Amino acid sequence: MKNSLLLTSALALGLASTTANAEPQAEVLHWWTSGGEAAAVKVLMEDFTANGGTWTDMPVAGGGGDAAMTALRARVLSGNAPTAVQLVGPSIQEWFEEGALANINDLAQEEDWDNLLPQPIQYHLKCDGNYCAAPVNIHRVDWIWGNSNILNDAGIEPPKTWAEFNAAAEKLQGMGILPLAHGGQAWQDATLFEAVVVGLGGPEFYKRALVDLDMDALKSDQMVEVFDQMRTLRGYVDDNFSGRDWNLATAMVINGEAAFQIMGDWAKGEFIAAGKEPGKDFTCSSPSNGAYLYNVDSFAFFNVDGEDRQAGQKLLASLTMGKNFQKVFNLNKGSIPARMDVSMDEFDSCGVQSKQDLGAAIEHNALLPSFAHGMAMRGAQAGAVTDVVTAHFNSDMSSEEAVAQLAQAVAASQ
Amino acid sequence: MTDWLEKHVPKLVLMPSLVAIFVFVYGFIGWTAYVSFTRSRLLPKYDLVGAIQYEKLATSPRWEVALTNLAIFGILFILFATVIGLILAIMLDQKIRTEGPLRTIYLYPMALSFIVTGTAWKWILNPGLGIESVFRDLGFENFTFDWLVNPDLAIYTVVIAGVWQSSGFVMALFLAGLRSVDGEIIRAAMVDGVSTPRIYMSIIIPSMAPIFLSSFIVLSHLAIKSFDLVVALTGGGPGYSTDLPATFMYAMAFSRGDIGQAASSATVMMMIVTAIVIPYLYSELRSRHD
Numbered sequence: 143m144k145n146s147l148l149l150t151s152a153l154a155l156g157l158a159s160t161t162a163n164a165e166p167q168a169e170v171l172h173w174w175t176s177g178g179e180a181a182a183v184k185v186l187m188e189d190f191t192a193n194g195g196t197w198t199d200m201p202v203a204g205g206g207g208d209a210a211m212t213a214l215r216a217r218v219l220s221g222n223a224p225t226a227v228q229l230v231g232p233s234i235q236e237w238f239e240e241g242a243l244a245n246i247n248d249l250a251q252e253e254d255w256d257n258l259l260p261q262p263i264q265y266h267l268k269c270d271g272n273y274c275a276a277p278v279n280i281h282r283v284d285w286i287w288g289n290s291n292i293l294n295d296a297g298i299e300p301p302k303t304w305a306e307f308n309a310a311a312e313k314l315q316g317m318g319i320l321p322l323a324h325g326g327q328a329w330q331d332a333t334l335f336e337a338v339v340v341g342l343g344g345p346e347f348y349k350r351a352l353v354d355l356d357m358d359a360l361k362s363d364q365m366v367e368v369f370d371q372m373r374t375l376r377g378y379v380d381d382n383f384s385g386r387d388w389n390l391a392t393a394m395v396i397n398g399e400a401a402f403q404i405m406g407d408w409a410k411g412e413f414i415a416a417g418k419e420p421g422k423d424f425t426c427s428s429p430s431n432g433a434y435l436y437n438v439d440s441f442a443f444f445n446v447d448g449e450d451r452q453a454g455q456k457l458l459a460s461l462t463m464g465k466n467f468q469k470v471f472n473l474n475k476g477s478i479p480a481r482m483d484v485s486m487d488e489f490d491s492c493g494v495q496s497k498q499d500l501g502a503a504i505e506h507n508a509l510l511p512s513f514a515h516g517m518a519m520r521g522a523q524a525g526a527v528t529d530v531v532t533a534h535f536n537s538d539m540s541s542e543e544a545v546a547q548l549a550q551a552v553a554a555s556q
Numbered sequence: 557m558t559d560w561l562e563k564h565v566p567k568l569v570l571m572p573s574l575v576a577i578f579v580f581v582y583g584f585i586g587w588t589a590y591v592s593f594t595r596s597r598l599l600p601k602y603d604l605v606g607a608i609q610y611e612k613l614a615t616s617p618r619w620e621v622a623l624t625n626l627a628i629f630g631i632l633f634i635l636f637a638t639v640i641g642l643i644l645a646i647m648l649d650q651k652i653r654t655e656g657p658l659r660t661i662y663l664y665p666m667a668l669s670f671i672v673t674g675t676a677w678k679w680i681l682n683p684g685l686g687i688e689s690v691f692r693d694l695g696f697e698n699f700t701f702d703w704l705v706n707p708d709l710a711i712y713t714v715v716i717a718g719v720w721q722s723s724g725f726v727m728a729l730f731l732a733g734l735r736s737v738d739g740e741i742i743r744a745a746m747v748d749g750v751s752t753p754r755i756y757m758s759i760i761i762p763s764m765a766p767i768f769l770s771s772f773i774v775l776s777h778l779a780i781k782s783f784d785l786v787v788a789l790t791g792g793g794p795g796y797s798t799d800l801p802a803t804f805m806y807a808m809a810f811s812r813g814d815i816g817q818a819a820s821s822a823t824v825m826m827m828i829v830t831a832i833v834i835p836y837l838y839s840e841l842r843s844r845h846d
Contacts, residue, residue: 211810211813212810219599236598237598240599326794327791328796381684381702382705384704384705384790384794385678385790385791385794520813521598521811521812521813522812522814525807525812525814529617529796532796533618533796533797535795536707536795537794547617551617554616
């Protein structure tokens with residue numbers, strides 16, 4: 143923090159010496175409006191103001207970012223883009239192709255981001271090789287959350303593969319306990335799907351199918367097996383799952399109405415808010431055999447005029463990558479810092495495990511972008527795949543039919 | 557001077573609204589149609605590439621479901637709302653004492669927004685919370701009413717909620733029409749010994765043809781625009797089985813950043829509306845000339 147503080151002060155002084163009054167200004171568009179998220183953004187706001195900047199907050203709630211993206215489009219089209227925007231994955235590059243993003247590579251090189259961030263995720267933050275976004279966190283998507291009481295009573299270990307999960311689920315069903323709490327919304331079905339793809343097919347298969355969109359992988363027998371497993375999972379959910387919100391499904395696990403939920407690490411926030419402790423009241427394990435599906439939230443910097451706003455961007459980028467913000471934000475949000483040298487002492491056991499798994503996954507080339515959360519493909523293609531997955535999950539479509547539709551949908555969305 | 561003013565001031569006063577409508581409604585309809593022939597994704601582009609968006613639309617399974625649902629929902633919604641509205645109006649027309657309060661009760665659902673209707677019916681039709689659970693608690697162990705979570709039947713729950721909302725409005729239209737039928741004709745028919753049902757069938761209902769037409773126009777435009785009802789009731793349904801063209805268009809435009817598909821689906825929706833409105837306008841204008 144001290145280093146970056148000196149750096150930004152130097153930068154600010156440098157800018158100030160070339161212009162009359164370059165006070166960093168930033169108008170930040172985001173949709174972190176729920177309790178924990180808003181508290182986390184406040185940390186950045188306070189940091190920014192303490193460093194002499196003026197922060198104009200532009201929170202647009204709801205829809206997983208739909209409303210915010212609509213507001214962003216209007217602002218860009220009118221030529222008055224916000225200074226920084228909460229964007230995820232390929233949409234950063236999509237906006238770059240529209241010519242809307244700024245270049246903060248100078249700052250990134252000075253602060254040595256190439257060595258502070260995990261190598262596999264850096265390409266998300268770069269536009270044509272230059273940094274254009276600052277990462278805030280790394281979420282892990284492929285977690286199985288379990289109710290410790292139920293698991294202990296049934297004598298089940300937190301499953302580490304899909305075979306173990308199926309065995310555990312069969313046992314629980316035999317005991318009359320609901321194995322899987324699931325919310326029947328398209329993105330949740332997609333979250334299940336990608337965990338099955340990487341768990342059954344391995345990291346290479348996931349990359350070929352959902353990142354490269356290779357037709358052979360999409361039409362392969364392995365993909366048919368994936369849909370078979372989705373059909374099996376369908377048998378483990380209750381009849382009322384349609385339309386249920388994800389946090390209500392988490393509540394089912396917290397209250398002991400169901401044993402497992404498959405959801406990203408933001409579910410941990412629900413457990414903690416209910417006063418539960420990891421290891422004691424709930425378990426976290428991953429069915430991915432060493433792979434790690436990530437979702438990186440980031441602030442993308444748009445082309446803006448004026449020394450003030452450009453100074454604001456540099457200050458914001460620098461503070462976002464600062465150790466203090468990375469630690470506090472992620473403690474509040476349930477994810478882990480994107481910056482690798484932040485101490486994990488204050489994080490709980492699931493956070494620490496996430497960090498360890500991250501390191502292992504990087505070594506084995508198994509760190510993969512989540513398709514369900516907009517990291518692996520562009521919106522139109524991700525939407526096409528999600529349509530097929532959710533249609534299959536909610537009907538009695540055969541796996542072969544689903545694979546055929548998947549191939550056709552991906553081809554049509556190119 | 558005052559003559560000139562008298563002749564032209566009304567036109568001048570209307571001018572701004574007309575210009576605004578022309579630009580913002582028709583102008584942007586044209587813009588949407590133009591964009592539907594481009595490859596727009598996140599932001600609109602203006603290079604024409606032919607009808608590829610329409611081809612994509614034609615082969616999209618989700619769009620096929622949306623159009624089928626529009627047909628099912630539209631036809632059933634208009635049919636049931638009209639019939640139920642007519643029956644309620646006829647029953648209220650029997651000069652009963654509590655006509656005033658009853659009329660208000662039946663008309664009241666129209667005052668609710670579709671979001672409220674959708675949410676309330678979502679709870680009522682939820683198998684674990686609503687009708688099915690009530691009957692099961694009463695002892696009917698095998699009673700099932702899980703249409704809401706069944707991909708094949710979920711669209712019919714949207715029909716139920718929509719009809720509940722709109723039949724009161726249709727009833728009000730018909731009641732006004734019933735009251736305006738000439739009393740002399742009815743008395744003459746009664747003197748001739750015609751039974752009451754027969755009077756309704758042969759005299760009163762045919763004389764209300766214009767009202768059938770008005771209610772059809774109102775209901776069909778409600779059906780085509782249905783968006784908030786589907787979003788509140790099923791969120792697009794199990795999977796996408798209750799998708800309608802309006803929700804499809806919204807998903808393409810705002811959730812997926814695929815403006816080309818959104819524009820083409822919106823243009824198709826507009827052509828459906830035009831196919832209904834143009835014959836109606838034609839028949840209206842023709843009868844004017846007579």
